[in-house]
Amino acid sequence: MLPKSIEKRPHFQDLQQQFTDYIRNPDQVTYAPTGEVSIEQRRLTTYQELFFNNIEGFFSQIFPVCADILGQERWLDIIREYLLKHRSRTPLFHELGEEFLAFLEAEFTPLTTDPDFILELAHYEWVELALKVSIEIGFSRVEMKQADLKNADLERAYKLSPVAWPLAYEWPVHQLSKAFQPVEKPAQTTTLLVYRSEKTNGDEVIEFMILAPLLYQFLMMLETSDSAQIAFESVAESYHLTTEQRQGFALQTIQELIDLNIIKVVI
Numbered sequence: 001m002l003p004k005s006i007e008k009r010p011h012f013q014d015l016q017q018q019f020t021d022y023i024r025n026p027d028q029v030t031y032a033p034t035g036e037v038s039i040e041q042r043r044l045t046t047y048q049e050l051f052f053n054n055i056e057g058f059f060s061q062i063f064p065v066c067a068d069i070l071g072q073e074r075w076l077d078i079i080r081e082y083l084l085k086h087r088s089r090t091p092l093f094h095e096l097g098e099e100f101l102a103f104l105e106a107e108f109t110p111l112t113t114d115p116d117f118i119l120e121l122a123h124y125e126w127v128e129l130a131l132k133v134s135i136e137i138g139f140s141r142v143e144m145k146q147a148d149l150k151n152a153d154l155e156r157a158y159k160l161s162p163v164a165w166p167l168a169y170e171w172p173v174h175q176l177s178k179a180f181q182p183v184e185k186p187a188q189t190t191t192l193l194v195y196r197s198e199k200t201n202g203d204e205v206i207e208f209m210i211l212a213p214l215l216y217q218f219l220m221m222l223e224t225s226d227s228a229q230i231a232f233e234s235v236a237e238s239y240h241l242t243t244e245q246r247q248g249f250a251l252q253t254i255q256e257l258i259d260l261n262i263i264k265v266v267i
Contacts (some may be wrong), residue, residue, distance in 0.1 A: 023048050024083045055079060055096075062097045063125045066118060068178050074114070081108065094133050097126045115181055117171035124173035124192075127165065128206045131196045136162035138196055139261045152254035154229040154247075157266040158222055164195035164262045166211065166219045174208065191216035195262055214239055215253060222263065228254055 015033055022031035026048050032038060056079045060067045067075045086103040088096065104119045115121075138161045160166075169190045171182070193209040193216075211219070217235040225231035232250040241249070257263045 023051050052079070052083070055083065058093070058096060059100060062129055063100070063122050065125060065176060066122050069115065069121075069176065069181060070118070074111075078108070094129065097129055101126055116185075117173070117176060117182075120169045120171050121173050121176050124167070124169065127167065127194050131163055131165070131194060131206050132204075134163060134196070138163040138198065139264050150258060152228075152251050152258060153265070154232070154250055154254065155227050157226055158228055158254070158263045159266050160219060160223055161195065161262050161264075164193060166216055167192045167194060168216060174210065189213070193219070193262070195260070198261070218253070 015036065018029075018033050019031055022029045022044065026045070031044055056076065059079060060075070070078065082100060082103045085107040086099060088099045090096070090099060101119070101122055104122055110118070169192070170185050172186060172190045174190065174192060191211040191213055193211050195207055195209070196204055197207045198204050214235060218232055221231040221234055222228065225234065228250065232246065236246050236250075254263070
């Protein structure tokens with residue numbers, strides 16, 4: 001057992017803990033440590049409000065549709081609940097969006113009036129920031145311009161760009177808004193592709209593409225298959241397509257994805 005002098009937490013850490021407890025929950029916690037000079041309440045309140053407004057403003061930028069649908073009062077209550085319940089593990093500001101998702105998934109206590117789709121909507125909104133700051137590098141235009149790599153070939157194996165994410169949601173997250181809030185889940189899953197695209201001037205933007213279920217399944221199978229043909233046939237069996245239709249659809253799809261720098265041949 002460690003000596004008590006080592007076990008005891010330093011006084012400055014006690015002060016830090018009391019202060020952060022107050023910042024998180026000023027309605028229930030008072031910052032008045034024993035033996036310390038008191039701080040004017042006006043100053044404490046100012047600091048607490050600055051901290052809260054900073055976090056709320058950042059989350060409102062990442063999750064603007066969530067904030068709009070929930071309304072200002074409920075949105076602020078959820079941010080306060082996040083501060084009370086969640087202990088962030090990252091020191092990086094741009095990763096706080098992922099921390100908020102973890103809170104919504106495991107710690108959030110929804111009200112009966114909260115929409116059931118809020119977690120999926122938040123994830124969909126977060127994806128844009130996640131791709132913007134990702135350190136992964138997409139396929140370069142120089143690499144992709146070679147003729148033998150630009151032509152669709154169903155007999156070759158392909159891989160998906162690390163900055164192209166196929167996504168599936170139970171709710172139509174790309175359509176949700178203040179004016180459109182379905183109460184029941186649709187029968188069909190919403191399948192999307194979100195990817196980082198390089199423009200001709202070198203700028204990068206985040207693009208969103210609605211995927212047919214067949215195309216989503218194809219992309220999910222592509223990297224684990226020995227060829228594009230095998231990947232396509234494995235998911236096309238349940239669709240009533242002729243061999244000619246399958247071949248034409250597969251070639252057209254592969255070519256479009258190559259042209260968008262979303263897939264490339266495995267060399």
